[in-house]
Amino acid sequence: MPSPEPAQLAAALPTGRLLTDPAKMAPYRWDRALDPDAGTPIAVLCAKTTADVQAGVRWAAQHGIPVIPRGAGSGLSGGSSAIDGCLMITVDEMTAIEIDPLTRMATVEPGALNAHVKQAAAAHGLWYPPDPSSFEFCSIGGNVATNAGGLCCVKYGVTTDYVLGMTVVLADGSVVELGGPRLKDVAGLSLTKLFIGSEGTLGIITKVLLRLVPAQRPPATLVATFARLDDATQTVVDITSAMRPSMLEFMDKPTINAVEDVTKMGLDRDAEAMLIVQSDEPAGHAAVEIAQITAICEKNSATEVFDTDDVETGEQFVVARRMAIPAVERKGSLLLEDVGVPVPRLGDLVRGIAQIAQRRDILIAVLAHAGDGNTHPLLVFDPSDAGQSERAHTAYGEVMDLAIGLGGTITGEHGVGRLKKPWLGDYLGPDVLALNQRIKKALDPAGIMNPGAMLD
Amino acid sequence: MPSPEPAQLAAALPTGRLLTDPAKMAPYRWDRALDPDAGTPIAVLCAKTTADVQAGVRWAAQHGIPVIPRGAGSGLSGGSSAIDGCLMITVDEMTAIEIDPLTRMATVEPGALNAHVKQAAAAHGLWYPPDPSSFEFCSIGGNVATNAGGLCCVKYGVTTDYVLGMTVVLADGSVVELGGPRLKDVAGLSLTKLFIGSEGTLGIITKVLLRLVPAQRPPATLVATFARLDDATQTVVDITSAMRPSMLEFMDKPTINAVEDVTKMGLDRDAEAMLIVQSDEPAGHAAVEIAQITAICEKNSATEVFDTDDVETGEQFVVARRMAIPAVERKGSLLLEDVGVPVPRLGDLVRGIAQIAQRRDILIAVLAHAGDGNTHPLLVFDPSDAGQSERAHTAYGEVMDLAIGLGGTITGEHGVGRLKKPWLGDYLGPDVLALNQRIKKALDPAGIMNPGAMLD
Incomplete structure (x- = not known):
């Protein structure tokens, strides 16, 4: 299909948030997997707010443009590689972190680095355990999107064990709040959990509510x-x-x-x-x-x-x-x-x-x-x-x-992305793969959210 | 619609697994919520195997009969109340428990009582933490279906934190294996997590793989x-x-x-x-x-x-x-x-x-x-x-x-069931409620799985 003019989207955004210059877009084409097959976006949206993300997804939905969400770009499975003609939405400038020491919770924008969340928590004697080796340069949004693990997870669990809620921009550009500051909550399907590890295929996470624990004892x-x-x-x-x-x-x-x-x-x-x-x-x-x-x-x-x-x-x-x-x-x-x-x-x-x-x-x-x-x-x-x-x-x-x-998985913590997708069916089997696709289709019927990552 | 003859289903099952005598079915009409509006099933299937459950769901799917899954019947929100003309499938006789002390995992059938899982684990110096007050008479299947909590959850988390995998009979009678004995696994959407807390609205859990931890220290x-x-x-x-x-x-x-x-x-x-x-x-x-x-x-x-x-x-x-x-x-x-x-x-x-x-x-x-x-x-x-x-x-x-x-939830650990359903929309808001319904429709398009519980 002929590419629509990104100018229309640029006009709907504050000045400077949409890159269309190929040189400026280049750094956003690859994540750390350095996929040689990465394509070229028609534009890169440097979102600063949920509304920016929403404007981008709405425009993409209207024109049937694929959307690739991106955090710190530290992904190792090519989940954030550009594809030709996509709108890349990067949230790496959305980095706010708020700690509530009374309830031991952190409200975090997706571009905040894991290390910065740890630091902000530590300032209150608190700890955010999940610790990918890349914790100094990976972002919470990506951690949640891949259900990232790390070294301390053997005792303290993975990202999903610490996420209480999130704000998500869905494939039609609508915004939903899932979960919240409630330590136990079983009202409705476990949608928060479903979005964790969904690798941007169901929506774009624009805010996360994390559970913190008291500081770890010196090991x-x-x-x-x-x-x-x-x-x-x-x-x-x-x-x-x-x-x-x-x-x-x-x-x-x-x-x-x-x-x-x-x-x-x-x-x-x-x-x-x-x-x-x-x-x-x-x-x-x-x-x-x-x-x-x-x-x-x-x-x-x-x-x-x-x-x-x-x-x-x-x-x-x-x-x-x-x-x-x-x-x-x-x-x-x-x-x-x-x-x-x-x-x-x-x-x-x-x-x-x-x-x-x-x-x-x-x-x-x-x-x-x-x-x-x-x-x-x-x-x-x-x-x-x-x-x-x-x-x-x-x-x-x-x-x-x-x-x-050996009864194992093709990916324990990095995600399927584009690099491991060919093996997902072998691992899950056709029935469970089909179940994945039914969920995907229910939430993103036009298939614009991170197409080619994890699922076809 | 006119009720089809349950005899056809009885013939597809081993002898004695299908009850149609109203007196024998009576104890299965209510769970512990004692819903005065409970209906009358056309039959109660006392499943002993996944194949029994599968036969029941297939028959129900073929005839458009609503299916109500039931474990120990200890639910407090009416999630297992009978509705008129339903097929009640009870798994309370599926009670096998196998412990693997090497990997600290338990393979458990859904009718096994929480207390019995704890006992089986304790025999190996291990512990299954989630402890609803009803732990002596509630079943693991129901615990998983409601993402049950309990007293120790304040430190040790709720049911979802201990479930690694499950066998589920879907609404079309097909069987899928979700998750498995892998402590970290991010391949595909988090379907295991989605089924936890789904209150039988997406399928019937017929086996669960639980993570155990070393015995708790004396408090x-x-x-x-x-x-x-x-x-x-x-x-x-x-x-x-x-x-x-x-x-x-x-x-x-x-x-x-x-x-x-x-x-x-x-x-x-x-x-x-x-x-x-x-x-x-x-x-x-x-x-x-x-x-x-x-x-x-x-x-x-x-x-x-x-x-x-x-x-x-x-x-x-x-x-x-x-x-x-x-x-x-x-x-x-x-x-x-x-x-x-x-x-x-x-x-x-x-x-x-x-x-x-x-x-x-x-x-x-x-x-x-x-x-x-x-x-x-x-x-x-x-x-x-x-x-x-x-x-x-x-x-x-x-x-x-x-x-x-007050920013709280309508149910922290019992589930929405039939009693709390009228408040679910007020709590979630119309957008998140609609998202729940999209998932439900994707996995149970005919709406036969536990209709009237949690979602309409």
């Missing part, structure tokens, strides 16, 4: 290395079936080495696996928990076990873990996986990934939020090497097939 | 009485803004007296309010928390504060609290409310309810899961007194109107 940290992979994964099973650590992270040998290359902190380059575990139980009890974890590691032939109740020393290992993705990224372009399996299948998954890496002759570094079976295989490739790129993309799919075969 | 208990209501509600605000007790319950004067009538345990009949608070922090730390709570109570002029770390002594107060509903029930028939408000509005709600009680000249006893603002006003009336019954029903609606006016 004690344990680091253990293993000469055999199976010993490390058995340790994970033994720990998670016995207690609830506040963090339980895994790095394989390629990851350990990539991190050591950057940090020179003295990690054991020969170790097949390393676990980073934290306990935030009250003082005294954390020591008991750390002692139990130490015993489990030793029973499983850990080559070294180190623990500290010094918060800064512990944090250095967490920073090392968070640095894993940028560290591996120095070795080439990445395809970033986030498949998850039931915890007892973690060893099978990691071993299977190593076989895929060998078969496809590419480097795959695996790190994991091991405590909930959620892994991040990082597939490294040189985009200028066509053969290697192709092998990496083949491996990317094979990792998802492997996870499905 | 310390504090009981405080107050001569002024405002002091008690201010205490609730002060406690919840400063810490996370594992229980924070409230009883008003009529409730205290009704419980004392039955238990003769020496409760202060003159107190305007009583709080029962628990801390399950590790030993030592619980004492610190209890000391903080004591200080808050004393600051707010509590007339008496008693605490104990003896679990049995503490449990006596919890049992007294759980006995509140049956104790008040001795005074007459009940209309059981479960309105909730933001915690700082608790005092306004309780005061407003007392005004309604006075204006309508009926007894309203108020107990509350105070820590999350979720109250249970119990409206007492004599059903043989037409005027009093009418006043009680008027007051029932006025309590919901009051809650809505």
Whole structure:
């Protein structure tokens, strides 16, 4: 169809909120997945208010223009990649955060960074737990749209566990308020929960009400290395079936080495696996928990076990873990996986990934939020090497097939986006996929909301 | 329309699973809401398997017969009341429970009682937290269908926080598996969450996968009485803004007296309010928390504060609290409310309810899961007194109107059912109500699943 003039939309908005200059629009074409197939928007709306978003969606609905919502652009599954002829609506300038310490709630605009919400909460002695590794540069809107996870989720749950309500602009441009400041509320269908993780396919979230909890206690940290992979994964099973650590992270040998290359902190380059575990139980009890974890590691032939109740020393290992993705990224372009399996299948998954890496002759570094079976295989490739790129993309799919075969999911916390969509049907099966499509069609009959992401 | 012969359905089922004898069907006409408008089913299907449920729904779908799903029949909003000409499908004989201690998960059939799930988990040192006061006689299927809450939810969350997956028979008789044994999973829309709290309007849940946690630590208990209501509600605000007790319950004067009538345990009949608070922090730390709570109570002029770390002594107060509903029930028939408000509005709600009680000249006893603002006003009336019954029903609606006016919800944990449906639109507003109806229509276009409950 011929593109309508965005000038009409620009006129309905305050000055300067609509970009149509290709150079100015360019940075908005890709999210962090750097999808080579990203298209070109006809305009980018830099929304500052719900009304701006509403004006954009109304105009798009009127003209049948696809709308791509965008937060901080840190998505790893291409959920915010532009498609040709779309209206990109970015909420990255909607960053207000209000804390109510009395009810322990935060009212947050979607462009506010996760880290800024944490800081604002901390100023009142409060804590917003969900902590994607990207917490310093990912936004709450994207966190909610993907039901983002993170490191502390093994004990404290994921984004959906902290969202009490939201404002959403629906596909017809109408605005609804879902949920609200009520800790228990079962009146009507769980629509708030439905929009969490919907990846912009049902509407655009323009405000979120979050539940906060009292500040986390300073954690004690344990680091253990293993000469055999199976010993490390058995340790994970033994720990998670016995207690609830506040963090339980895994790095394989390629990851350990990539991190050591950057940090020179003295990690054991020969170790097949390393676990980073934290306990935030009250003082005294954390020591008991750390002692139990130490015993489990030793029973499983850990080559070294180190623990500290010094918060800064512990944090250095967490920073090392968070640095894993940028560290591996120095070795080439990445395809970033986030498949998850039931915890007892973690060893099978990691071993299977190593076989895929060998078969496809590419480097795959695996790190994991091991405590909930959620892994991040990082597939490294040189985009200028066509053969290697192709092998990496083949491996990317094979990792998802492997996870499905092990009773796992194709995405634990990043979302389906455009990159993982081809596998969604294999994972869900045709019946559940059809159920997804029925919901999508009910809320977005014209299919203008983020088409091509998650669902067709 | 003329009723089709249930014999055709009976033939498709194993012998004895379909009741059509009015005397045998009678106990299935009402749930615990005892809706006087309950109708008469054409048949009651006592399902033992998912296939039985499927056969029933298929037959109903084919003939356009309304289907009413039923678990233990303990619902308080009339969500399982029969309507004339319906097929009642009861899953109360589907009671299997399997625990996997390695992954801390329970696979549970919907008719299993909450208490039995707790017991099965406890046998492995594990805990299923959600604890409606009716936990000894309510079923997991109903808990999931209403997103049931309870007493420990103030710290441990509600049913939805513990459901990882489910098997559902949809309105066309097809069966889908939603979610599964994956602690993080964001592939596709959050359909598991959508079915939780859907009150049988979207399908019938025939199996549930629950997340368990390590056993709760033995709690310390504090009981405080107050001569002024405002002091008690201010205490609730002060406690919840400063810490996370594992229980924070409230009883008003009529409730205290009704419980004392039955238990003769020496409760202060003159107190305007009583709080029962628990801390399950590790030993030592619980004492610190209890000391903080004591200080808050004393600051707010509590007339008496008693605490104990003896679990049995503490449990006596919890049992007294759980006995509140049956104790008040001795005074007459009940209309059981479960309105909730933001915690700082608790005092306004309780005061407003007392005004309604006075204006309508009926007894309203108020107990509350105070820590999350979720109250249970119990409206007492004599059903043989037409005027009093009418006043009680008027007051029932006025309590919901009051809650809505205070930014609260019409139902915090019981569900909308048939009794609260007339207020759902007032609470949600027409736009969100319409959104609910769009989802309902997408999944149950013929409207056969529990028609008249929650949605029209």
